[in-house]
Amino acid sequence: MTVQVENVVDRTAFARVYAEVQQFYARHMYLLDSGAAREWAETFTPDGVFAAPSAPQPIVGRAALTAGVEQAHAELRDKGEQHRHLLLSVDVAPQQDGSLVVRSYAQIIATPRDGAPRLHLMCVTRDLLVRDADGRLLVRHRRVTRDDRA
Secondary structure, three states, rough: OOHHHOOOOOHHHHHHHHHHHHHHHHHHHHHHHHHHHHHHHHOOEEEEEEEOOOOOOOEEEHHHHHHHHOOOOOOHHHHOOEEEEEEEEEEEEEOOOOOEEOOOOOOOOEEOOOOOOOHHHHHHEEEEEEEOOOEEEEEEEEEEEEEEOO
16 A cells, blocks of 8 residues: 555656646747747746757757857748747656756757748757756757757
8 A cells, every 4th residue: 555655646747847848848838939039038948959850959058048049040030931949759767867868859840931831850959957046857968859950
């Protein structure tokens, strides 16, 4: 009976963390897609790393993350296209130090003005999430790989 109760407590705690991670990504991707560059960058640690296949080097720090999103959002606006990032099959692995390793599939849907939506990219995202002093989740490191590149 004790094991059963402990398992229920563990499952309940994990369910809370999983829901928190889902909510984190819902806000995180909304900020990205709406062009709220500074707010999106603040969901990373101050020295957060974003290793994307489209960048020749990993992007490090909130200032660089902000600038990258501002540039990308301006290019999409000029092109007349909206991108939406969807995270699917989110796998959360709590670590001994309290961090979370999160792996997910990311679909980027592109919708041109007056056009039909299309799948733009299919990726795998691997994040290391940590908590700040207030207990909020932040991305310390993100690595994205694209399915169309080996």
